[in-house]
Amino acid sequence: MRVTPWSVEGEIDYNKLVREFGTMMINDELLARIKKHARYLHPLLRTGYFFSHRDLDWIIDKYEEGERFYLYTGRGPSGNIHLGHILPWIFTKYLQDTFNVNLLFQVTDDEKFLYNDDKDMDEISKYTYENILDIIAIGFRKEKTKIIVDTKHIDRLYPIAIEIAKRITFSTIKATFGFNNATNIGMILFPAIQAAPCFLPSKFEGRLVPCLIPAAIDQDPYWRITRDIATKLGYYKPAQIHSRFVPGLGMHGKMSSSIPETAIFTTDEEDKIKDKISNSFTGGQATMKLQKMLGGNPENCPVFWYLKYMFEDEKSSDDRYIKCRSGSLPCYECKHALIDKTIIFIKDFKRRREEAKNLIDEYMLE
Ligand code: TRP
Numbered sequence: 001m002r003v004t005p006w007s008v009e010g011e012i013d014y015n016k017l018v019r020e021f022g023t024m025m026i027n028d029e030l031l032a033r034i035k036k037h038a039r040y041l042h043p044l045l046r047t048g049y050f051f052s053h054r055d056l057d058w059i060i061d062k063y064e065e066g067e068r069f070y071l072y073t074g075r076g077p078s079g080n081i082h083l084g085h086i087l088p089w090i091f092t093k094y095l096q097d098t099f100n101v102n103l104l105f106q107v108t109d110d111e112k113f114l115y116n117d118d119k120d121m122d123e124i125s126k127y128t129y130e131n132i133l134d135i136i137a138i139g140f141r142k143e144k145t146k147i148i149v150d151t152k153h154i155d156r157l158y159p160i161a162i163e164i165a166k167r168i169t170f171s172t173i174k175a176t177f178g179f180n181n182a183t184n185i186g187m188i189l190f191p192a193i194q195a196a197p198c199f200l201p202s203k204f205e206g207r208l209v210p211c212l213i214p215a216a217i218d219q220d221p222y223w224r225i226t227r228d229i230a231t232k233l234g235y236y237k238p239a240q241i242h243s244r245f246v247p248g249l250g251m252h253g254k255m256s257s258s259i260p261e262t263a264i265f266t267t268d269e270e271d272k273i274k275d276k277i278s279n280s281f282t283g284g285q286a287t288m289k290l291q292k293m294l295g296g297n298p299e300n301c302p303v304f305w306y307l308k309y310m311f312e313d314e315k316s317s318d319d320r321y322i323k324c325r326s327g328s329l330p331c332y333e334c335k336h337a338l339i340d341k342t343i344i345f346i347k348d349f350k351r352r353r354e355e356a357k358n359l360i361d362e363y364m365l366e
Pocket of ligand 1: 005072073074075076106107108111194213214215216219
């Protein structure tokens with residue numbers, strides 16, 4: 001397995017990742033503490049999709065002491081948005097609503113320009129605009145959400161970024177991100193730009209503001225280096241809550257824009273959605289006869305996965321699981337269920353994306 005902020009390969013062993021990255025598993029005690037403040041425990045937490053953290057217990061301590069934290073998350077605009085992207089954002093909205101806190105959303109157009117040899121800034125800017133519509137369509141609270149675009153808001157980021165950059169050596173960056181002497185120098189500075197929003201809320205508010213970052217665990221290297229220098233700069237270390245990767249509709253691997261036939265995009269037409277899900281890999285057996293005899297493997301089935309995490313309550317999902325195992329549920333039934341629910345979801349999402357076109361100014365940091 002190989003996990004970096006730019007690519008995830010191989011069979012993922014999450015326990016090993018937690019050990020290697022030095023993060024903590026979210027345990028029942030922590031879930032109970034969250035539940036005390038939330039109206040309900042979000043299914044993505046209860047089912048362990050968000051599974052690991054750094055200092056989440058500390059964030060709750062601070063919250064209980066009356067210190068409001070800030071949420072910070074982001075998006076690298078290298079393509080259209082698919083279901084794998086929006087799941088953590090839906091969870092971020094839950095955190096915003098539950099704790100009634102502000103959110104800073106960074107769009108790293110610089111990162112995607114610097115990283116991708118084959119993309120020019122016009123293309124990246126197009127995705128920046130399109131992705132911002134998706135971010136707004138999630139329904140984050142207008143008065144409590146600020147989107148920053150790196151190339152646009154660089155004047156706000158740069159003063160903090162150079163403070164950070166001055167305290168991180170090239171050898172640390174090489175070891176943390178696997179960079180080498182052939183890496184362009186923009187990428188070498190970039191981690192300081194992604195770290196800066198961790199401290200920006202403290203600048204906004206003129207007090208020390210705790211920061212909680214919901215993100216997939218592949219982003220953790222950024223927060224490791226940020227945490228190392230935070231105290232030196234007089235800030236709190238940013239806390240994290242990490243998600244697993246979202247599976248694609250192929251046999252393995254995470255949902256990825258680079259394999260579009262295994263990803264459902266928020267801009268896909270109904271026919272496309274139908275085709276992609278119909279052709280999805282499942283945990284089913286090769287024939288109906290074998291399926292009846294042996295039962296299916298819902299643990300290793302993206303169709304089951306999306307029904308469970310996006311669309312069904314625990315009870316329906318458990319029923320589906322049992323039926324699948326017993327062999328009495330053919331894959332086409334699950335596929336149909338997922339097609340129907342996804343089409344409804346995307347239709348509504350597209351409507352909100354349209355509305356978002358008039359809301360951009362209100363969401364953007366001035
Ligand atoms: N680097 C991230 C990406 O490629 C974008 C990002 C910037 C981000 N800041 C973040 C993601 C904070 C999660 C949290 O998508």
